[in-house]
Amino acid sequence: MRRQFIWAVTVVVFGVMAFASLASGSSANAPGNLVLVEGGIFRNAKSNYYGKGVSVSDFYIGKYEVTQKEWTEVMGSNPSKFVGETLPVDSVNWYDAVEYCNKRSIKEGLKPYYKIDKTQKDPNNKPDPQFGDLDSMKWTVTINPGANGYRLPTEAEWEYAAGGGQQSKSYTYSGSNDVEEVAWYFRNSGDKPLSGPWLWPVVQQNHDQTKPVGTKKPNELGLYDMSGNVREWCWDWYSDTLPSNVPDPQGSASGSTRVWKGGGWMGDAFSDESAFRGSLAGNGTGPDQGVRVARNK
Amino acid sequence: MHSMRFFMSQVYRIALFALAIVGLATITASAQTVYNNGTGYNQGFFYSLYTSGGSSNMTFSSQYAGNYALSFSNVNDVVGGKGWNPGGYRTVGYNVGAASGYNNISIYGWTTSPLVEYYICEFGSLYTGNAQYKGSVSSDGHNYNTYEHQQVNQPSIQGTATFEQYLDNWGGSSTGSNHAVNTGNHFNHWNNIGMHMGNFNYMILGTEAYSGRSGYVNATVW
Numbered sequence: 119m120r121r122q123f124i125w126a127v128t129v130v131v132f133g134v135m136a137f138a139s140l141a142s143g144s145s146a147n148a149p150g151n152l153v154l155v156e157g158g159i160f161r162n163a164k165s166n167y168y169g170k171g172v173s174v175s176d177f178y179i180g181k182y183e184v185t186q187k188e189w190t191e192v193m194g195s196n197p198s199k200f201v202g203e204t205l206p207v208d209s210v211n212w213y214d215a216v217e218y219c220n221k222r223s224i225k226e227g228l229k230p231y232y233k234i235d236k237t238q239k240d241p242n243n244k245p246d247p248q249f250g251d252l253d254s255m256k257w258t259v260t261i262n263p264g265a266n267g268y269r270l271p272t273e274a275e276w277e278y279a280a281g282g283g284q285q286s287k288s289y290t291y292s293g294s295n296d297v298e299e300v301a302w303y304f305r306n307s308g309d310k311p312l313s314g315p316w317l318w319p320v321v322q323q324n325h326d327q328t329k330p331v332g333t334k335k336p337n338e339l340g341l342y343d344m345s346g347n348v349r350e351w352c353w354d355w356y357s358d359t360l361p362s363n364v365p366d367p368q369g370s371a372s373g374s375t376r377v378w379k380g381g382g383w384m385g386d387a388f389s390d391e392s393a394f395r396g397s398l399a400g401n402g403t404g405p406d407q408g409v410r411v412a413r414n415k
Numbered sequence: 416m417h418s419m420r421f422f423m424s425q426v427y428r429i430a431l432f433a434l435a436i437v438g439l440a441t442i443t444a445s446a447q448t449v450y451n452n453g454t455g456y457n458q459g460f461f462y463s464l465y466t467s468g469g470s471s472n473m474t475f476s477s478q479y480a481g482n483y484a485l486s487f488s489n490v491n492d493v494v495g496g497k498g499w500n501p502g503g504y505r506t507v508g509y510n511v512g513a514a515s516g517y518n519n520i521s522i523y524g525w526t527t528s529p530l531v532e533y534y535i536c537e538f539g540s541l542y543t544g545n546a547q548y549k550g551s552v553s554s555d556g557h558n559y560n561t562y563e564h565q566q567v568n569q570p571s572i573q574g575t576a577t578f579e580q581y582l583d584n585w586g587g588s589s590t591g592s593n594h595a596v597n598t599g600n601h602f603n604h605w606n607n608i609g610m611h612m613g614n615f616n617y618m619i620l621g622t623e624a625y626s627g628r629s630g631y632v633n634a635t636v637w
Contacts, residue, residue: 248529249565249577314454314463315617316525318570319494323452323465349574385574386616388527396576402568404575 152178152413153340155279162281163288166393167274171363174278176415179271182206182331183343183350183410184218192222199405204330206348206408212376212400213257215270215351215409222411223267231269231414233260242355242372243400252399253374261353264414271412273354273377273395274367280345280380280392282338290391292344292380293337297387300337301346302329307383316386328383328406344380345390348408352377356397375399382406448474457483457497460636461617464495469627471495481636485622487516492625496523497636502618504599508637509620511590514538516630517622519586522596524618529611530571530578535559535601537588537620546582549608554600559583563610572616581610 148154157175160167183206190196197209210218220230235258245251261269271279280292293300305312308324332342344350354369354377361367369377375397381390384406388394398407447457451466453473458480464473468491476482487493499505502524511520519539525532534541536559546564553559562582568575583601588594602612622632 246577248579249567252567252577312454313456315461315498315500315619316572317454317463317465317494319465319467319492320452320454320463321570323467382574384570386572389573394573396573398568398575398577402575402577404568404570406574 148178149413151181152411153181154178154415155275155283155339157278158284160278160281160286161284161288162278162286162392164290164391164393165277165281166360166395167277167362170360172274172361172367173365174272174275175366177271177275178413178415179275179279179341180410180412181341183348183408185331188222189218192218192225198328200327202328202330205328206331206343208328208348208405208408209403210351210407210409211255211403212351212398213255213259214403216259218409219268219270219411223265228267228413229262229265231262231265231267233262235259244372244374246374246399253401255401257400266414268411268413270351270353271410272366272368273352273379275412276344276350276352276379276410277392279339279341280337285338287338289337290393291387292341292390292392293335297345297390299335300344301334301381301387301390302343302383303346303381303387303390304384305387307346321384326383328408344410345392346381347383348380348406349378349382349385349389349396350380350408350410352379356395375402378407382408448472460497461500461619462495462497463619463621465493466490467492469493469629476635479635479637482634484631484633486631487624488629489627490624490629491627492623494621494623495632496619496621497634498524498617498619498621500617501615502598503615504602507596507598507618507620508593509537509596510593510635511538511588512633512635514590514622514630514632514634516628517624517632518626518628520588520620520622520632520634522598522618523621525572525616526613527573527616528613530573530576531581531610531612532566532571532578533581533583533601533605533612535583535596535598536586537594537596538586540586541582541584543582543584546580549610552583552601552604554604555595555597557585557587559585559601561604561608561610579610581605 187203189207238258239256240258243256308326355373356375357370378396454463469489471487522535546562549561564580
C-alpha cells in the first residue's frame with residue numbers, strides 16, 4: 119500500500135514537472151534567463167501576422183525584461199528614473215539598447231551581433247514626415263546575421279513570442295485576456311488603483327512607476343512582462359505596412375522611428391495588447407522605455 | 416378585520432420605509448464627493464480630479480448624471496472633469512451654472528494612430544505661446560483660433576511619445592444657459608488643414624486652474 123502510494127506520488131510529481139516544462143516552453147535548454155522559442159507560423163488569431171504567411175525561425179528571447187542589475191553590470195551606469203536592482207532598466211534609447219547587446223555579448227564571450235558605426239550618419243534614417251528630423255544621433259547600425267551574440271528581437275519575433283508562439287491561446291494581452299493578470303500599466307502601477315480617464319497629472323500624483331520583473335503571470339511560453347512594465351525596443355524601422363508571405367521579416371530597409379512593443383507602466387491598456395505597434399525616434403526615450411534581449415538559436 | 420387592516424397598514428409603512436432607505440442609499444451612492452484627487456465613474460460618466468498644492472473637492476449631483484461641482488483653493492494646479500469613452504463626433508451639450516477662478520474650461524481628449532491630444536476651449540483661454548497658429552474655424556455660432564503644437568518625448572496615453580496637440584481656442588461662453596459643441600466641426604476642420612485625427616479615446620469637459628487660484632465651477636454635460 120505504502121509502495122503504491124509513493125509510486126502514485128512520483129507519477130503525479132513527474133507529470134506536473136513535465137506539464138510545467140511543456141507550458142513554459144524550452145527554458146531548460148536555453149542559456150541564462152533565456153527561453154527557446156520554437157518557430158513556425160503565427161497561431162495567435164489576434165496577431166497582425168496571423169494568416170499572412172509569415173513565419174519565424176527558432177530563437178531565444180529573454181524570460182524577463184533586462185533588469186537594472188543586468189544593465190549596470192554590463193554598462194557600468196544606470197539611466198533609470200526608478201532605481202532598483204530587480205526593476206527593469208528604463209530611459210533606454212534604441213542606440214543604448216543595441217550597444218548593451220554588443221557589450222554583453224563581448225562580456226560573455228559571444229560574437230557581437232551588431233556592427234555599430236557612431237561616426238557615419240545612417241542614410242536609411244530618414245526625417246519623420248510629420249515631425250521632421252528628430253533623431254540627432256543616427257548611428258549606422260548593421261547586423262552580423264550569423265553571430266551568436268545578444269540582439270533585439272525583430273517586431274515579428276516579439277509579437278510571435280508575446281502571442282504564445284506555437285502554444286498560443288490567442289490572448290489579447292501576452293498571457294491573458296485580462297490585462298490586470300499580466301501587465302503593469304497606468305491603472306495598477308501606483309499608490310492606488312486608478313479607474314478614470316488617463317490624465318498625466320493623475321498618473322504622476324499616484325506615483326506610478328516600474329515594478330520588479332516577473333511579478334505578474336507569465337504567458338504561454340513562460341515569458342514575463344511582455345505586456346506592461348516597460349516598453350521593449352525591437353530591431354525594425356517602423357512602417358505602416360507589414361510584410362506578408364515571408365519568413366523572418368526584418369522590417370523596412372529605412373525609416374524615421376524604431377518599433378517598440380508591449381506597452382509600459384505609463385500607458386493605457388490598449389498599448390499592452392500584443393498586436394499594438396508603437397514607435398519612437400531611435401534617440402528618443404522615457405521612463406517607460408526598456409529592453410528585452412534575444413539571440414539566434 | 417381590524418387586525419387585518421392594521422397588518423396591511425404596518426406592511427405599507429414598512430414598505431415605504433424600505434423604499435425611503437433604498438432611495439437614500441441611491442442618492443448617497445450617486446451624490447458623492449471626491450477630495451483633492453480621484454478618478455472613476457459616476458452615473459455612467461468618467462470623472463477625474465487632480466490637485467497639486469492647495470485643496471479641492473468635486474461633488475456629483477444625484478439630479479443630473481453629468482454634473483460636477485468643483486471647488487478649489489490656492490491651487491498650484493487643479494484639473495477636474497466628466498466625460499465619455501470613447502469620445503468622437505457628437506454634439507456635447509453643457510451648462511456651466513457658475514464659474515470663477517478657472518483658467519480654462521475645455522473639451523479635452525485623445526486619439527491614437529495618429530496620437531493626438533486635443534482641446535476645444537469654451538471658457539478662459541489655452542496657453543498657445545509656443546504653438547503654431549493655423550487659422551480659425553466657425554462652429555456653434557462663434558470663431559475658434561486653431562493652433563498646433565508638437566510634443567517630443569512627452570507622456571501620453573500610450574507612454575512616452577512624440578505627438579501633436581491640437582488647440583481650438585475661443586473662451587467666450589457664458590454661465591447659466593445651455594451650450595453645444597459640435598465636435599465634428601472641429602475634427603473636420605483639423606483634418607481639412609492636415610491636422611489628422613485617429614481612433615477616438617476618452618473625451619471630457621474639463622476645468623483647469625493654476626498659479627494659486629481659488630474658485631468654483633458647477634458644470635453639467637450631456
